[in-house]
Amino acid sequence: MRAGLGGNVVDRFKIVDVRAYLIGGRDVGGDYHKRATGHWITDTLISNPMSVYPDYRERRTSWGIGVLGSVLVEIEAADGTIGVATGMGGEPACYLIERHFRRFLVDSDPRDTARIWDQMFRASMFYGRKGLTMTAVSVVDLALWDLLGRLRGEPIYKMIGGAVRSSLPLYCTGPEPAVYQELGFFGGKIPLPEGPADGPAGLKRNIERVAAIREEVGPDYPLMIDCYMSLDVPYAIALAEAVRPLGVYWLEEVLHPDDQEGHRLIKNACPWMKWTTGEHEYTRYGFRNLITARSVDIVQPDVMWVGGLTELLRVAALANAYDIPVVPHGSGAYSYHFCMTQPQVIFGEYVNISPDGRSVAPVFGTMFKNEAIPVNGTITLSDEPGFGLELNRDAIALSRPYNGT
Ligand SMILES: [Mg+2]
Secondary structure, three states: OOEEEOOEEEEOEEEEEEEEEEEOOOOOOOOOOOOOOOOHHHHHOOHHHHHHHHHOOOOOEEEEEOOOOEEEEEEEEEOOOEEEEEOOHHHHHHHHHHHHHHHOHHHHHOOOHHHHHHHHHHHOOOOOOOOOHHHHHHHHHHHHHHHHHHHHEEHHHHHOOOOOOOOOOEEEEEEOHHHHHHOOOEEEEEEEOOHHHHHHHHHHHHHHHHHHHHHHHHHOOOOEOOOOOOOHHHHHHHHHHHHHOOEEEEOOOOOOOOHHHHHHHHHHOOOOOOOOEEOOOHHHHHHHHHHOOOOOOOOOOOOOOHHHHHHHHHHHHHHOOOOOOEOOOOEEEEEEEEOOOOOOOOOOOEEEOOOOOOOOOOOOOOOOOOOOEEEEEOOOOOOOEEEEOOOOOHOOOOEEEOOOO
């Protein structure tokens, strides 16, 4: 498709520039954990892989959660249209995007999402496949989809199958499920405070915390517990047994992400519990065994980490073939557009990002002028093109550490 007047014909579907920026400050952008001091998500007692070290047990900021920070990627087409996306990865992600992935984008047709994704993935395979590399691939992929939506004048959900529902119910993650119940969210998920290194006394305190919340919200409100990769098989089974009388809806990410065999053991031991995981798993290859082993009840890929929307759709197709529901981890609008198009995704997650976890705030802070936030525990999407997020340039401090080649 060509537009323009007279001899100035512009090929709109041509990428002319890719820019990766750091976002200054905290509480803004796609890194959930780059927060001001005192935020519940980083500075309260949450069981995590570093909890075994007393020096790093109290606050996740002490060992460096949030150290990478957020990135913003802009992909510009020949007619000046700019696709934007935010994600995690900070300066290392900027390096990968500007010094490595840029070559697969500039002069390309932005409709070639499959080829561009595949080239980023294959070319980084010798050092990547997971983690930071895939967060960098993800944010590029999301910016590419956003650009495509803007060029076509269509919202993302209309380009990947269209909406199967008009609104999406959400559960809320944070420390205050009773508040989320009042706000209209259909369920609440809390972080587990203590882990195996805290021994039987810690397990007892964990149970007391869950029991106190159950008392607050009543017998029927869905409660979930997030364990952030911090348990082992025996502790996961002990926890499941202990919370069984309290009616916990699921136990999330109890094991090291590579212990997929462990998931078979805990599912066999406690088939009555819903076991969920996947936010720290990457690509369809990472999810393959998790899904085909049928030992996880719900998979939770994060679209800002798993490989972007392009790869999330592949993971979802695989999970769908096994009737395993996909409930994406966090990611605000990037997840909501996906969820709207998936018949088997019946609800989504809203990570409560307010400092005390008691009010509903935009997931990406002040970064966008028009980020939709849940109303009465439900999200609806506009027909704005792309992901419907308009960058609030004046409210954020951008810097570009690497400049193309
Ligand atoms: Mg989680």
